[in-house]
Amino acid sequence: MRLMKKWLGTLAGAGMAAALALGAASVQARDLRYAMGFPPGSDSDKAGQAYAAEVKKLTNGQLNVRVFPLSLLNFAETSAGLRDGLADIGYLLAPYFPAEYPHFNLLAESSMQLLTMDDRVRGREGMAYVGALSEFVFTKCPECQAEFAKQNQVFTGPAASSPYYLNCNKPVRNEAELKGKRLRVAGSHWSRWARAMGAQPVTMSSNEALEALKQGVVDCVVVSIPELTNLGLLEAVSDVTVQVPGGIFAGTGVTQVNSRVWKSLTKEQRQALLRAGTVMPAYIPYVYHQREKDVLNLVTQRGGRVHQPDPALLQKTRDFAAQDMKTIVEFFAKTHGVKRGEEMLAQFRPVLEKWVGLVQGVDSREKLADLYWTEVFSKVDAGAYGL
Template structure:
């Protein structure tokens, strides 16, 4: 009689037509699904990740990227779980019940507002370094959540700062009141409600149509994603400095556990090394492209670029200070996370360390090397996800 691990591996091999367990060790191609369209920043990063996997595995592993074709964002969690893809660009906030501990940490990213100029322009690199370190080494619950979905955590990335992208000017507390805002996470939903606005939950793939048709008045999103998701075509006014924070719930290379366990230690190490590169590339590129996208919006499309009123900026910072306690309480009451306050307390000095670590970083390659040396190289491929 087959024992459970062997039966599980054989079942997975059938599910994904040979691209798993025994097959991957022989150099078969892994399928990588992401919900972004071809040509976007994340799709380009995924192609670069494929190159890094092949390089670090000495050609034993190859990755084929499927941008917005194999799985969309809403399908990625179950698709990777069930073996429709070997690797998936997971956006965990889309699945609050499945990944509550992970999402709690991602929601806390608005605390970057409180560091001010110390981290300005490098919010994403700082937060992702801290988050990768915390999830790999300090959050057993996070890794259990992934394993419960038949997945293994191997990398994470973020956007640049989140802005208000609207069909009318919204720069003051008064102008926020009554607006309908597409929010990509509970923290931004609470921020909207705090100022009398109504948060609307929509997939990123639906945001353009919602703004164009007046279903929402603003989309809270980063500047590069205005182009990546086509939202820039429906935008007339951008307010750059609120609500702030980064989208940090992007587990960009979550891997099907059956596939992962079918790899050799050296192949898993290669994927972790490639994971350090893509985890650095996406937030770095997003930050580098902020100014470019905003200049195109202003000069080519006639979009009005605003800064928020001083009252709105300070009120936002006060909201963030109070929201750390709210996040812990919310996840305890809604999702049964009993140690949320302790997690945030433990995470804070790690974030402070990473704010300092990235201050002098001046290239994507340098950031990838710091991620590798400080975090990814310390993950044991013989035990992680096994």
């Protein structure tokens, strides 16, 4: 009888220990709310789901990222909402908030310099820019890091689009047709381009662009081709003119983490978020470049037209891009107090040129993510970064 009681007591103790271990594991499991302004089913939503899966895998289920596409915060709400803890992770479009992120926006809005680079960058603009921007922000831009910290955020990776083109409700192929047109733009460089071409820039959230185009508030939306399906713009666009204005949207902190949340994580969990942080920076530009042709085919299948720009407009655009590197420095100095803009862009150019070479031959988003990890993200000290 005494042996039976001892055996039962041992069994009970083991059961209690197992229960306590299970309870401890469940306490460690933690949900992180990820807010993005793109709608469900968009390319960015799919990229976000891939990021969430990678976080769960790398943390053995300790962190569970719940993606809220266009439901928790829209693009215009993300900066303040993430700062105030309404979301734990956010898809930040920094050009929407020029005063809060001027140094990061200076780098992001210099993307039209891609027009003046060699032909190796064509079709890989976003992939090269993400690598260069990641490296520069992590290692050479303390001002960028200070801007994020002031907004209670930690930068864990950018994303970038394929090139931005004219998506209109009427043909806009030359400077005469462009004159007086109202263009929805998403950055000061595109605003300057519009004015230089005789058009009128209009600033609004991409969440508002469809209604603005349908109601005639704007004549064209300057976005990348995949956004025609991602944002539902396809139903209002009849004419696409490729190659102009060019440049890409690179002002994205694609997985910005709330600072308090970041500091509450273990070093291993922060390392996992950095490793998972390569997923969306690779997924978005790679998929955007791959989908351009398919979406343009959808435009023509729906009765729309795809135009090449008049050679004179294309040349004037390239001339604008070349001289705008000086203008952008002056603009950010005068408007936002950026003091070393010229130095930053001089340092950034060789980094970008290096990445144009590095992304050659990359033929999958997985290989692109591995390249970002090896060259940049793996070198970030998770034991000190953002703390």
